[in-house]
Amino acid sequence: MMLLVPILVAPAAAALGCLLARSPRIMAFVNVVAFGTTLALGVDLLRQLQAPPHVVTQWEEFFRADALSVWMVLLISVVSLGSSLYAGRYFQRDLAAGVVTPGRVKEFFVLTPLFTAGMFLVVLANNLGVMWFALEATALSSVLLVALYNRNTSLEAAWKYVILGSLGLALALFGTVFTYAAAIDQKSTALPSFNWSYLMSMAGQLNPRMIKLAFVFVLVGYGTKAGLAPMHTWLPDAHSEAPSPTSAMLSGVSLKVALYALLRFHILTTACLGSGFSRTLLLVFGLGSMCLAAPFILVQTNLKRLLAYSSLEHIGLICVGFGLNSPVTIWGSLLHMGYHALTKPVLFFAAGNIHQTCHTLQMRLIGPGMVKMLPATVVCMGLAAVAATGLPPFGLFFSELTILNGGFAAGHSIVSTIVLLALLGAFCGILYQLTRILLGVPKIARTSDAAPWDGVPAMGLMLGALVVFSVWLPAPLRFVMQRAAGIIGGEAVP
């Protein structure tokens, strides 16, 4: 039974439905249903993938889902589901507060499924060109989401996002073209297909110099979208200005989807040039991002920017894991992707509640004592923060330590040490800042227009998943991740 098209169709249909629907409640419901469907489909896909050849294709390989794609599909579905669960009440409150017009809310509920559909297309498309324009599509749809509030700052953020993003994508396109050229190197006839699988099959005959150049362009291009330093500069702006559900999706999955695109080229390059070139670059950029994020976290003043920089940190760590390129670290990075995707949205949701309560994100204005105003939210946020700073019993501790282990096992002691230092800095910053705003007694008496349990279902869902998967990975999932790690690293995982 073919699953790939439905996964794309469901969100598209949802977008259409929302276009026609009137009340926000219905739109939210439609979204939830759509993403629930995609999640179900994703799980079924997972089941199908257990059987050899462990690849699902459709439309003569136009769509192709291997373990890596399936892993991404699952992440995308879960995060979109969570954020659409959260979005309903969120926008009801915004409407009540008169922050947004109904038109804008509709815009959100129409664009979000498109955004998601784009991401699904990225991870399911086999053709690298298609993957490119799918990414562009996600960029364009998310730009409008970032600009949703139409404040000066949000417009500014959107502008920076779109300019830097499209420029990066142009560079990526250049790299893609180069890859194509590298493939048709000696032939004088057109390439039978521009499919990743096909290129992998003929990786030996690709023109190495061109591939090298191609990877450079792709790295800068997709790296911009994935928020690797120093191309990350749009990231904190966009994340902090977007509505919280969008921020959640941006940092929860969209960064990782861009990273996924980068990974495809990384695999190709490694297959062609042998490991060394691309992994070194990934390592350097990953470390750079981590070391750059830490100080910004330490002295951050804006809550959502704090979270954004922490995402930068995690993306950096994931890159380091892939850059270290030993089976263990790759496995750790994949794990980290998953856990981070489950953790970061919770933080953004909580930040959204706090924002709607205090009408500011400046932490010194939010002031101490959130716990007295929004106990449930703060509890969730605290748990998520504990997870995000890499403390047990949550999974990020395991994945981080696994990456460190792999680094040491592979003899990269220095890298691991730097990573550890950066993580330490981030920890100190987040701990200090959050303690400052969450605990204590409020200075100003505020009446929270957020009901105590608002957003808690969404947060609870994700935290629950996080806790469960921190202590127990279902065998199929584990299998898929091992396959994925194998695809990236070229060898199986212990």
Added chain:
Amino acid sequence: MNPVQSELATQCITLLAAGMLVIQLLMVVQGMLLTNIRLFALQSLMLAAIAALIAFFHNATHVYWVAGLTLAGKVFFLPWLLNRQVRRIQIEQEIAPLLNSSASMLLCGGFTLLGYIVARPFTTLERLGNNTLGVAITLLLTGFFLMINRRKAISQVLALLTVENGVMLAAVALTTYGMPLVVELGIFFDVMVAVMVLGLLVYRIRETFASMDVSKLSQLKG
């Protein structure tokens, strides 16, 4: 096809590519927005022409599509759209770029050089035209520089489009028969949508900031 033909084709394509480069440089020094838009249209026209030539000499039908789309989109539609924008918001010209024209020219010279250095290893496998690839990379870099150098939102959009032109040039120059059609279409429509979105944002920015100066967009710090 016979060598005479191919020689001729090479000549034309090289000529057109050089023309694109020249126009790019003109845009770097040109301050007037409307002129810039026209120059861009001209550049795109040349790109379309190159595509058409390739399609003709290799009688590769679907590259005609590329030519046609470029003509329709980048030569007629986008310039018209941008014109409308500019007229609506009455911004005539680019004032005070970060670098003055002479310095910019100097830099662009440097970029050209770099472009050729990067492209040299691949001259052997270019099917048509000498150093079209070099031109493409140069277009990319100078377009990039143009984005950095300009402050008006519109002119940043223009610069982005010239970068796109560079990419397309590379696409047709490096690949005998162009990219697969689906990719070409995707790219084309993406560019269209991108420009629309950008236009929308420009309009909104203009509404809220009463200015087009992107260097005024600097409230988000740290």
Added chain:
Amino acid sequence: MELPAPTLLLQIALCVYGVGTVASLLALRHERIANLVGFGCATLAGLFGIGAGVTALIFGPGDDGGAFALWPPLVPYLQLTVKLDPLSAFFVIIVSFLALAVSVYSFGYVRGFYGRKSVGVLAAFFNTLLLATTLVFTASNAFFFLICWEIMALTAYCLVSFEHEKSETRSAGVIFFIMSHIGTGCLILGFLLLFQAAGGQSPSGYSFDTFRTIGATMSPGRRDAAFLLFLFGFGIKAGIVPLHVWLPEAHPVAPSNVSAFLSGVLIKTGIYGLTRVLFDFMGTPPNWWGVTILTIGTISAVLGVLYALMEHDLKRLLAYHSIENIGIILMGLGAGLMFLHTHHPMLAALALIAGLYHTINHAIFKALLFLGAGAILHSTHTRDMEKMGGLIKRMPKTAFFFLIGAVAISALPPLNGFVSEWLTYQSLLQGFGTTDSLVRLMFPLSGAMLALTGALAAACFVKAFGITFLAQPRSEQAAQAHEASPTMLLGMGLLTAACVFLGLFPTLFLTLLAPLTQQLLGQPLPAYLIQADGWVLGSAKEMGGTVSTLGIALMGICLLPIPLVLWLFFGWRTKVRIGPTWDCGLRGLTPQMEYTATGFSKPIRMIFKALFRPRREVQREYDYSPYFAKTLHFESHIEEAFVTRLYRPLNRTILGLSRRMRALQAGSIQAYLIYIFITLLLLLLFAL
């Protein structure tokens, strides 16, 4: 009859802790039930834990080797294995006994929170902390160890900032957690070094058994690096000078039952870690390890007690004393390492025993003192000694328990503090003969410093007890004070009994430690350690010196009749009058005339002013004559040199640099484009 296997008891204890956590969270809304269930479970689990530890030490770990695994882990290298070897058993006894006493105490103590704070949360965190700590002591896989270690730190943070309404509490919590996390970073690196030396590929690369085999075979450089990392990491947790700054901040602000546990057990995890790593994994150490630890121990002991003397916040004072006692423990361990280096296993055993015995002693009397302080806080609502006084009349039982604790911690015979310090002196004394290098001067000198520490501690507790409990109440609250509730008294009573028992019957307890030295040093207890069938505690060699606290106590009782006889003989018809204290002819003494805590420690402050650099501000207002001030305002502060000279500047530098870095994100899109552009150019050049 058939005894249950220690592992079984341990498993039961762990489960009960878990149940306690969950149950008290479920009973969140009903604080009485939460209190009953939560601390009831902790008490029960404590009992089981003691059982597990004692049976493991007496009858051996049992046929399963005392090891079991919890559940299959999901990442490579991680094994959730628990092993109850003698060292672990010893520490499990400590944690469980304190769990028992503190939980019993808590039944009464947390009533003070009813209506103010959520008792359920407190109980839940408390149980989790106990669970995590027990697992820290028993984990036999470094990865698992780190997990428990972090959970322990996390719950400790939550408990420290339990009363987060005060800002001092919040900042204390942050300092504590940050320091502890830095420590954890060092530990991770240290274990990673071992792991790397183990080959870094084997799935059991993190298990303690592997470390045992490879620890000795590491290259010297790596070994020393690992040593330093572990010293730093565990040292932060143990609170050695100069890594101690978090301790006097964090321990006082926690609820007193928690402070008791923090000071009693939590900082001992550092000691456990050091013992585990240095004596169990690392093989024969180079000499400088021992010297370093001995030096650090000496410095910590002296500085800790000196800073304690300057405090007039009762709980801060106790916290500083924890630093001092950690120092004394480290003296023992350091000497032990030096003996290992010079291959005197017998002496090493003596020194190790001295250190470990002081560990359990300190755990007990420090917990006792903190509980006493808690009782005072509970009834007077202040920690400031200057506001206390005369409490011995209002809370006599608490006063008695506190006095016992004070005598014990001042290392006065015949209580337990004296015994362990006696053992430490012995090992230092015997150490002099072990080597001919100048290093041997370390031993007597640190012995002298230990003497200084003991005397200063005595001074400090004369102050602590005298100012707090004796003379007239200095404030209204002190005058209104009331005796602690029965459960609180019972908790303190348990600890007091333990103090007396460990003081009078050291030999009984030391026999338990035989398997421990066997495990760590391959060496039974020194033959002469226990003499005269358990009545007399000896030293490592014959005629090395003996002591018998029991004998001293009994003899003291036998001597008591003498004064009575004298009295009967001479003064049987004398009368006793109750009169006012001599007031130099003034009309009556007011509490303002009493000696204050600050005044009491003034001479020492003056003697060591080079160290303390006291800042004093005196403001006088005169009207007519310069001799008769109308108002006089005096205050003097002590700030630790480490904070002012080391930590604040460091902190300032880091934050300053970070602020500078923010200039990168200045908001100008052109700048951002330039970043990308330059990156692209560089990469192009790199790729060419």
Added chain:
Amino acid sequence: MNDFLAILLQTLLLLALSPLISGCIRNWKAKLQNRRGPRIWQPYFDLVKFLRKDMVISEHASWIFRAMPYVLFTSTLLAGLMMPLVNVSAPLSLFGGVLAFVGLLALGRFFLALGGLDPASAFGGMGSSREMTIAAIAEPALMLAIFTVAITAGSTNLSQMLLAAQGPTGRLLNPAHVLAFAALFIVLLAETGRLPVDNPATHLELTMIHEAMLLEYSGRYLALIEWSASVKQLVLMALLVNIFFPIGIATDVGAAALGLGLLWFIAKLLVLAGAVVLVETSNAKLRLFRVPDLLSAAFILAALALLSTFLFQ
């Protein structure tokens, strides 16, 4: 049985002999200052008088105040029983060596200071504070000096230390012991509250240390305290004389040997007392904050002693 006899005898000896020593010191001091001074037996009369007198106890005082004299008295006697006086083997030498000895004295001091604080008078607090301070800075010197001897003896058991000291070689030639002796002598002055550290004769509140703590005590409590003070003094002097000059101390328990030993012992004590008297009369009292200099000098001496054991063997 024999042990009990020994304990009994030594207790009696301590109780009987100690007032005599204080008496001698007071008397000789007066003589050196051209005063007639009290009789040598005066302390005995004082004790009896105190025992006969009524007591006034402060209204603020608690049971600590009442318990203190007994604790002090007992602990001091116990310390005394661990010190070999006339026979090499002290009665309680098995129950504790020099460490227990110091510990017991400290225990007494601890309660003495508490007793000073108890009656809520400023003098008591001042006295306890100073007493504890001086004791604290005297402790390292004391311990280091003792270590120097104990190391050579290889034991902390006082009897062992004596036996080790009874070598054929004249110990006075050993520089280590000369230095250690000097250090211990200073400590003795500090611990027994003698000039230049404390003036046992004064009741001027600014200079009092030991006396200040006793201001509120009277009657039999005062008697016990005074008595234990002199016992402590005797014991510390015995520590000096017996360890550094183990001449003529009895090694067996024959009556003759014991008698001879007793004579030797008293003779040595009197000599040391003479030395103390000389120091006391030839020095003025130091300011409180100059005392640390004196005691650090003692510490340096002890450290030098240690170094010399390291160098000369």
